[in-house]
Amino acid sequence: MNNLSRRGFIEKGTIATAALGAFSNTLIAGNEMKSTVKVGIVGTGNRGTSHLTNLLTIPGAEIVAVCDLDRSKTEHAAGLCEKAGRSRPKIWCKDETTFREMLNEEKLDCVIIATYWDSHTPIASHAMKNGIYPGIEVPAALTVDHTWQLIEMSEKTGIPCMMLENWSFRQDNLALLNMKRLGMFGEIVHCHCAHSHDCIDHWFFDQKTGEQKWPAAYLLKYNRDQYPTHSVGPIISWMDINRGDIFTEIYSTASASKGINAYFKRKFGNDHPNANLNYQQGDIVTSVLKTKMGKTLVINYDLQLPRPYSNRWLLQGTLGVYDEEKGSLYLEDKSPEYHQWETWKPYEQKYNHKWWNADLSAQSHGGTDVVMLTQFIDAVKSKGPTPIDVYDSAVMTAIVELSGVSIEKNAPVPFPDFTKGKWETNKPYFAIDMV
Ligand SMILES: NC(=O)c1ccc[n+]([C@@H]2O[C@H](COP(=O)([O-])OP(=O)(O)OC[C@H]3O[C@@H](n4cnc5c(N)ncnc54)[C@H](O)[C@@H]3O)[C@@H](O)[C@H]2O)c1
Numbered sequence: 001m002n003n004l005s006r007r008g009f010i011e012k013g014t015i016a017t018a019a020l021g022a023f024s025n026t027l028i029a030g031n032e033m034k035s036t037v038k039v040g041i042v043g044t045g046n047r048g049t050s051h052l053t054n055l056l057t058i059p060g061a062e063i064v065a066v067c068d069l070d071r072s073k074t075e076h077a078a079g080l081c082e083k084a085g086r087s088r089p090k091i092w093c094k095d096e097t098t099f100r101e102m103l104n105e106e107k108l109d110c111v112i113i114a115t116y117w118d119s120h121t122p123i124a125s126h127a128m129k130n131g132i133y134p135g136i137e138v139p140a141a142l143t144v145d146h147t148w149q150l151i152e153m154s155e156k157t158g159i160p161c162m163m164l165e166n167w168s169f170r171q172d173n174l175a176l177l178n179m180k181r182l183g184m185f186g187e188i189v190h191c192h193c194a195h196s197h198d199c200i201d202h203w204f205f206d207q208k209t210g211e212q213k214w215p216a217a218y219l220l221k222y223n224r225d226q227y228p229t230h231s232v233g234p235i236i237s238w239m240d241i242n243r244g245d246i247f248t249e250i251y252s253t254a255s256a257s258k259g260i261n262a263y264f265k266r267k268f269g270n271d272h273p274n275a276n277l278n279y280q281q282g283d284i285v286t287s288v289l290k291t292k293m294g295k296t297l298v299i300n301y302d303l304q305l306p307r308p309y310s311n312r313w314l315l316q317g318t319l320g321v322y323d324e325e326k327g328s329l330y331l332e333d334k335s336p337e338y339h340q341w342e343t344w345k346p347y348e349q350k351y352n353h354k355w356w357n358a359d360l361s362a363q364s365h366g367g368t369d370v371v372m373l374t375q376f377i378d379a380v381k382s383k384g385p386t387p388i389d390v391y392d393s394a395v396m397t398a399i400v401e402l403s404g405v406s407i408e409k410n411a412p413v414p415f416p417d418f419t420k421g422k423w424e425t426n427k428p429y430f431a432i433d434m435v
Helices: 002-019 024-028 046-055 071-083 098-105 117-129 144-157 171-181 200-204 216-221 229-238 259-268 345-350 364-382 390-409
Strands: 037-042 061-067 090-092 110-113 133-136 188-196 247-254 284-291 296-302 314-317 320-323 328-331
Touching: 037 046, 037 098, 037 364, 046 061, 046 071, 046 110, 046 364, 061 071, 061 098, 071 090, 090 098, 098 117, 110 117, 110 364, 117 133, 117 144, 133 364, 144 390, 171 229, 171 314, 171 345, 171 364, 188 229, 200 259, 229 296, 229 390, 247 390, 284 390
Parallel strands: 037 061, 037 110, 061 090, 110 133, 188 296
Antiparallel strands: 188 314, 247 284, 284 296, 314 320, 320 328
């Protein structure tokens, strides 16, 4: 897998030279592939620990430093490294600004940032200032202002900045990207996606006590698409966003907020302190985005109602349609029966992306996280561009604040051009494989 992904980097690098003006020559020309890189992790909670466990399986990724507000979490992380037969990483644990000391003093090549949402941009900016590649958990920023800060710092320092949007690396989504690039769906006209995932019973609140965890504060304060990146991640490549097309506006609307109160009353009774709070966050947010070339996209935020997990990805073009939830597709003049669905799985195998050449199903998120981290680490080893660049990270991230503004105004709001016009000439870049 590693050799293949390196080959992938070389192909990507060639395209990236044309596509990424800001990083092209300094980073790609004459780059030597390091065999090992020094990795730091800020935030060793749930997600940071999962990244650490995956990094321990990736050759050449040396975890040398870990930082958290909670010493027991850093100790646990360091213990996992030792248990895997690696050196014990240095622990940085004092307060919420200790990451600065770690980034100043450790000679890191990259840092994984898996902290609370509001600290992602300051940590990533400080990393870039120190010449360290940031791999930032989702969303990379909470405001459009912070998004621009990441872009400006990345352009100024020449250090690529990647949001770790794992669903862009899923096997089905990458196979679909191959098919889209082969023209099998014709011209893409419309997409739909959702993050339908009941997170009230484990991520926002403690499962046993119902106590608020840190993300719950956002449900009390904001009404917006709080978590758009998992759903929109793969879509931006299917729609050629930042590379031949661009979002021009977003119009969002939210349903009433019923799910959280109903959950607390059902599970903990009417007297639980969280049962009667006034949550600002509507249960379902629907955003409609338009592109310069006339495509449309619908995104649903759906994290507060009881339901099975789904992303409801759908792609529709002049020659066919793919429906992830149905596990089906229809291709005009190719599908065996006119206007009848056929099964997706054989296509996933036939158009399998080169990054998925091993059975990774036992790994976290079905292997997707390892595929993503391997590509990120390979980029760091080569001092080359990251598979997801700062502009694509910005587009996914900006939806958080913009959807809130649109809901409040009850009107469409313009979508910034983070590429500053380069989208017109940028060539496809992410996960180049069959085309
Ligand atoms: N991609 C995915 O599938 C996925 C899944 C879960 C969470 N996430 C993302 O991962 C991030 C972390 O979420 P989590 O569920 O792991 O939360 P968590 O609460 O389990 O972990 C966050 C950790 O960050 C630490 N922290 C916060 N601020 C810090 C600072 N300034 N310096 C050092 N440490 C700091 C906290 O002490 C905590 O241990 C979030 O951005 C979340 O959206 C992504």
